[in-house]
Amino acid sequence: MMETQSLTRLIAEISTDFGNASLVFQVLALVTCFALAWLLSRHIQRFFATVDHSSGVIRIGVESFSRVLWPLLALIFLFLAKLIIGRYQHTALLKLFFPILGSFALIRFSFYVFRRAFVRDGTVGNTLLIFEKIFAALVWLALVLHFTGLWEEIFIALEEVVLPLGKSKVTLLAVLQGVASVAMTVILALWVSATLEARLMLIPNMHSSLKVVLSRLGRAIFILMAILISLSLVGIDLTVLSVFGGALGVGLGLGLQRITSSYVSGFIILFDRSLSIGDMITVDKFSGCVTQINTRYTVLKGLDGVESIIPNEMLVSNPVQNLSLTDRAVVLTTDFTVAYDTDLDSLLPALMAVAASVPRVSRNIDTSAYLLRFGPDGFELRVGFWIEDPENGRTNVISGVNRAIWTLLQERGIELPYPQREVTVFQAQPKI
Numbered sequence: 001m002m003e004t005q006s007l008t009r010l011i012a013e014i015s016t017d018f019g020n021a022s023l024v025f026q027v028l029a030l031v032t033c034f035a036l037a038w039l040l041s042r043h044i045q046r047f048f049a050t051v052d053h054s055s056g057v058i059r060i061g062v063e064s065f066s067r068v069l070w071p072l073l074a075l076i077f078l079f080l081a082k083l084i085i086g087r088y089q090h091t092a093l094l095k096l097f098f099p100i101l102g103s104f105a106l107i108r109f110s111f112y113v114f115r116r117a118f119v120r121d122g123t124v125g126n127t128l129l130i131f132e133k134i135f136a137a138l139v140w141l142a143l144v145l146h147f148t149g150l151w152e153e154i155f156i157a158l159e160e161v162v163l164p165l166g167k168s169k170v171t172l173l174a175v176l177q178g179v180a181s182v183a184m185t186v187i188l189a190l191w192v193s194a195t196l197e198a199r200l201m202l203i204p205n206m207h208s209s210l211k212v213v214l215s216r217l218g219r220a221i222f223i224l225m226a227i228l229i230s231l232s233l234v235g236i237d238l239t240v241l242s243v244f245g246g247a248l249g250v251g252l253g254l255g256l257q258r259i260t261s262s263y264v265s266g267f268i269i270l271f272d273r274s275l276s277i278g279d280m281i282t283v284d285k286f287s288g289c290v291t292q293i294n295t296r297y298t299v300l301k302g303l304d305g306v307e308s309i310i311p312n313e314m315l316v317s318n319p320v321q322n323l324s325l326t327d328r329a330v331v332l333t334t335d336f337t338v339a340y341d342t343d344l345d346s347l348l349p350a351l352m353a354v355a356a357s358v359p360r361v362s363r364n365i366d367t368s369a370y371l372l373r374f375g376p377d378g379f380e381l382r383v384g385f386w387i388e389d390p391e392n393g394r395t396n397v398i399s400g401v402n403r404a405i406w407t408l409l410q411e412r413g414i415e416l417p418y419p420q421r422e423v424t425v426f427q428a429q430p431k432i
Helices: 002-017 021-048 056-085 092-118 126-148 151-160 172-201 208-234 238-254 257-272 312-317 344-356 395-412
Strands: 162-165 168-171 280-283 286-293 297-301 307-311 320-322 330-338 368-374 379-387
Touching: 021 056, 021 092, 056 092, 092 126, 092 172, 126 151, 151 168, 151 172, 162 172, 168 172, 172 208, 208 257, 257 286, 257 297, 257 312, 286 307, 297 312, 307 312, 330 395, 344 368, 344 379, 344 395, 379 395
Parallel strands: none
Antiparallel strands: 162 168, 280 286, 280 320, 286 297, 297 307, 330 379, 368 379
C-alpha cells in the first residue's frame, strides 16, 4: 500500500505541475540526460571499435556492452539532474522515470552478463535468446507490480506458503530467494571466469595449454565460491555439505573411476603440455587435429571432417603420436621401380629437384632420392620429402609428387617395368 500511495503522490505532483514552469524544466532535463547519454555512449563505442575483435567471445562482449552504455549513462545523468533540480522545485517526473529507466538498464546489463558468460563460439543460440526474452518479460512484470502496489502483497502471500523439508519448514519465498541467489552468483562467476579466459587468451608468450588449464581452474573456483556464498546468504549451514561430500567420495570410489580418471588426465595433459590445440595426433585408431581440450575429453577433427571425442584417460594411458609436438615437419616417401638400363646418376638429382618443386613440399629441408635395392624387375628407388603443415593432409601432397615424378619419367622415356616371370612346363614322361 505504501508503494501505491507513493505512486499516487507522484502522479498528483505531476498533475499539479501541468502549466507550471517546473514541469518544463523536468522535461528539458530528461531530454538533456538522454542526449548526453547518447553522445557519450557513441564516443565510447568508437573507442571499443579499436579493440581487437578476433575472438568471437570478445566481439559479442563488446557489442553487448555497447548496448548497455546508453541506459546506464542515462540513469547516472538522471540521478545527477534530480540532485540539482530537487533543490529548487519538484522532481516527480524524474522520479517516475527512475524505475522505468532502471528496469531498462537492468535488462541490458543482464543481457551483457549472459552473453559474456554463456557465449563461447561467437554465436548466440536460440536458447539464450529465449531466456533473455523471458528475463525481460519478468523484469517488466515486476515493474508493473511495483507501480500497481501488488509487489508487497505477493511477497506476503509467498511467505505464507510453507514447505516441509524433513523436520524443518521453509517458506516458498525463501526457496525462491535461494534459487535466485544461486543463479545470480553462478552467472556472475561465469561472467568473471569468461573475462579471465579472454584476458588469458590474449597473452602472447603463454603456452596455449597453460591458458586453458588456468581458465578451467578459474572457472571451477569461481563457481564453487559462488555456490558457497549464495548458500551462506540464504542461511544454509555449510556443515551439512560434509554428508554430501562423503556420499560423493563413495560414489567416485565405486562407480565413477573412469570419469574421475578422465578429469584428472585432462589436467595432467594441460599441465605437462604434451598436447596443444592445433596439434596433429594419432591415438589408437583415431587421428586428426586437436580442436578442443576439455577437462574430461579432447576433440579430434579428422581430415575427412569427422570429429572424434576422445576421453582424456585414453590420451594418458595409450601411446600417442604427435606430429607437431616440438616440430611440425613430417617426412613422407614414395617408392617405385625403374628399368635396369636407367641412368641413375642423372635421374636421382632430377627426382630430388622435381619433388622440391611441388607445392607444400618444404623448402627448408632438402629432398632425397635413394637406390633401395636391386629388385627382381629393376632398380627400386625411394624419394623422400618433408612437409610443414600435416594438418592439411598427406595424401594430396604424395599424389602431387607422384604426378611430378611420372611426368619426369615420361619426358625421359624411362620405363616402369612390369613384373616378368618365366614359367617352364615340363611334360611328364609316360610310364612303361
